[in-house]
Amino acid sequence: MLSSEDFQFLSRSPPAPPKKPPSPAPPPDSVYDLWLASRELPAQRGSYFVPGTQRPLNLANARLAYTLTHRCTLDLFKVLWGLNPFRTTLMMTLQVVRSLFPAFRGYSQALIIDELQSLIASGSFTWFRLFCLVSSELLRRSVESALDSFAAANEDVVVESARFYIEHKQLEHRVRLDVPTLSDPIVRDLLQESDLFARSFYGGGFGLLSPLDFVHIISLITEIISHIFLIYSLTNGAIHLCILTLSILSATLPLLISRLGISFEHPEPVCPTQEARAAERQERMRHLAYSDVHRPEVALFGLERWILKSWADARQMASSSGLSSSWRDSSVMSRINFSEFMFALQNIPLVLLLQTSSASLGSLSAYRSSIQSVVYAIGNLMATSKMAFQGLFLMSAFCASMELRPRLQPKDEDAVTYRSMPNGGMSIVVKGLSYTYPGMSEPALKDISFTLQPGETLAIVGYNGSGKSTLAKILLRIIDFEKGALFVNGVDIRRLNPSEYHQHITTVFQSFSKFNSTVTENVGLGYVDKMESKPAVERAVRLAEADGVVSSLPDGLRTILDTPGFDTISYPGGFSNHQSPHHSGLSGGEWQRIALARAFMRANEPDVDLLVFDEPTSSLDAHAQKQIFDTIQKISRSPSGEPRKNVIFITHRLAIARRADKIAMMENGIISEFGSHEALLQKNGSYAALYQASI
Template sequence: MMAAIASRLQRLLYLRKAAQLVWRSTPKLTLANIVLVFLQSVLPLASLYLTKLIIDRITEGISTPQTSLQPVLLLIAIAALVAIIGDGLRSLAGWVSEAQSQIVTDYVQNLLHSKSIEVDLEYYENAQYYDFLHQAQTEASYRPTVIVNRFIQLGNSSLSLIGIGLLLFSFDWAIALILIIAAIPVFLVRLRFSQQLYRQWQQWTPQERMAHYYSTLITQVDHAKEIRLFDLGELFGRRFNTLRQAIRQQRISLSARRSFAESITQSSATLAVFTAFALMADRALMGAITIGSLVMYYQAFQRGQTLLRESLSYLASLYENSLFIANFYQFLDLKPMIVEPIKPARLPATLEGRIEFDRVSFSYPRSERSVLEQLKFTIEPGETIAIVGENGAGKTTLIKLLCRLYDPTAGAIRLDGIDLRDLSPSEIRTNISIVFQDYAHYHLTVQENIGVGDIQNWDNLAPIQQAAQWAKIEPTILKLPQGYDTILGKQFINGEELSIGEWQKVAIARSFLRQNHPILILDEPTSALDPQAEAEILEQLNQLTQKRTSIIISHRLSTVKFADRILVLKEGKMVETGNHRQLMEKSGIYATLFNTQAHYYR
């Protein structure tokens, strides 16, 4: 019982937060909406009263032939003016609502983007997070605006309903009671099916995400070659249709049950209208009211029934939206796992770049497998370290820890003697230049593709050109139609595609753009390059790693020969260390790996 009450209170809180969100993003438009609501709520009453006056004047004129037409025409003109004003207010309200909706949608998207950037990498490796994100993205972009509009519409209907209710109550309290009772079943049906829809929607989310994934596989360029070569289009299309059909059938079934229930309850409301009409007709026949009053009360009852049904519908809609908007605010309430220190330590103004791994162990969340175990080593300032090992040895995970994308499960990582957990993550990352193995392909201009490596130089072409020259990619760039202003990739008009090796050179240029950063990390920096291009890049790397603490990860052991020291990982443990010559003399794991690769070149 207490849990149910707490849940309802929480939903009310979400409604209030949604209203506050809309007010923060569009205060002037929200105020304009409120004023328009008040004005639109008054006009129906004025229209009803004018209708009564017109009919009564006409009735009097029929019994008195000498009556002038002028008073009737004046009343009709006033009624027409009221109707025109109403039309104008509705049009203005529509524009205000559309403008507000556009602004709020963008505002909500910005909140989603900010939270997506804020949460840690751990969330992106959790399927439940993607369900959560999908629910927030599909509903949150429009729900806050709907909630505020429902509040406004509820206010509009309620104000008009109060006036009409008082009018009917002054005529006959029984008719006012019929009005209320007839609308309640429709309201209860709407509440019931709102709850069912929400429960179904939560169950559909994984299926909808999977269907979207199959759609992406079929329509996006990333998998286009294999889709065609392996004839996968029909298979993935069939799976998409199977998932969508299951969801579609459940939606249609739910809609059918809802429509049937609403038709039954709506029939009772229709009977109530004619019952009230009969009572009014009886009064008119007895001479208790005029024909104009009969028309006014009958229209008031019809209008009142519509307003009451709308008001209850808006209440049900608010309830429904409170269910769906909950996912959005729960998403915004996600907390980063990488905790920002309350009082972060400060790195020295001139960072030396000494890195210490002190008995570091790590396991990924929701996994019992240990990826790194008791790693203990120190990288001295200016030293170039290579990390090698088989797939799954923990090489890239080590780099993620150093960038503080994760925190160690045990042990500590220190930078110039300071534990990374005592530093702000942003301060750590501003001192690191890195190229990951799965580097990004930005469908932006060449200048922007390189400039993302250091946003301080985003608009400064000179250092970008220098980085491109070091990465040996400038000759390719100069051959592009617009040079550094050429858009890369084929997603946008006039885009130019690069080869995999050329894309990798662009990624390397990003890291070279941060030439003044004291720590350089290269994860498989030459995996897509041909031997000659690799040799050129390695020569440049030799120059750029001077006086910088550098870490290079590579399966191609020719890349790591120039390193001052090589660390060999196996199953998360460091099993060998030394330079190339020392490790070859040991005839251990490194020598075996090197000789295995060298065998294919002999």
């Protein structure tokens, strides 16, 4: 039977190394090839680093990085730049201007100190003059802080829009990918690295990797050049021991302050409720988009656009409240860095020391701070360049993932549109169909052939593991097949666009998805277009005999249904809120009714030609089962009783199976018997034996 495990993917173990000695690799061509080449273990073709592993810095990878920069990085930067050209240009300019600050700061302090030195030497020192000089220094620092604060706020806006773009693009592509594409271990690695790239926009979480690393490199180089220039202009030899001691002391002062627990950090802003809700909703949508368990239902019910829209709406809500608070927090006063003031005050002992010194203290001080800054900036540049180098490969994973094409998607030149039959229903012709799960040696289906006329009902019965659910998945176009052919309304199913085909189907999987959301959404997801329509949801709930369940819930249709194993993706800021008072759990049978209601949301739509149910009533009592099948039968017929939709159901209850027009008895991946209940009983074969055993 269909189960969530069916859609779990193969373990991501790297493919085994080839037996033959490796032949020289052809030069990688696409961004995907380049990305893959960067992951290859040295001297082991076909074996790969695990996703997220840092690429060794060698000539081959440097070449790949260079090519990738041409192939995708520059284009991506161009797109990101285009999102906010003015702010991005401003951000770059401010980065460069701010990188000149440290050198300018050293120079300005040197000037002040030298002036004081000459005032003292000439005997015209006054405390008022000292006050004026220190005040002018403080003013300069305040202007610097204000610019820093403005630059930080501007940077937040630029990063936020880039982050939105990247995440939206990623979600957009992810929801389109089908089960066969996602089953490929290399594709899964690619998506994982692309995900790391998207997460890097939250900053700091992955070895401090950030997309701003590329910008920082430019500003660090500018900073180093400006310091070197200053050092060069100051070099005159002498270094005073006391100044050195005081410098060491002044450098350790901020450390001592932090040791003593004196903090000037701003308190964490309180997360407003609306923002928290939006974040939670975003997290749910992400979970739906990324979860393998929900993938079949996402595909079948065409939830892609709805997921994207819900995520974007929630994102917008979270960003608007988040941004307003970020602008609030970025007010000039709140951003003034007190440790910078402490640093300015540390110059006073140097000035007092002037009385015992004949050297130019200003130049010594500037020399000292520039040396320190150059050493620090070079270290920083090396670390940042290393991160940017790794970032290039993660970025290429993102670019390559954007080019992935769902495997079930026909080529544009082969694609044909789904054509409905004149009186509804679906003609299904299966010829010699075989399928083996990836990595398995034994086929799950062998040479399956049967025909179903429009409006006919088929029951698939048989022993555990005989291939019933696999056959259903192929008919639903969730997975492909290797051999044979499948025609739907006379058209090869491989020429149909799966998302278009899915609009004509509704289903209940045996292990259907349980969404950690309201009853309305759990049911309404079956037909997103009508999710907002309360009467439509209520009608579906009634058809599934779930109205009793819903009325007993604390908040009716708005009750959030708890699901075990709702695993959030650990995005910074993402969390799930289980504190709502209107939460409730459901029993297995109650959940089954909700899943049936979901299928019934769209079952009645005229476009829907095929209803597929995999053990839809396994947890229901005999009375409820009969009622549900009566409803299914009613839906599949016109008001005058003419069959207008095909129904395929998998069941172990043969008393239910006998209601079908045709029965397929499956054993070991083959259809061993096919025909009506009466014909199969007359045959006195496996079906008859199974039927006798069940009554």
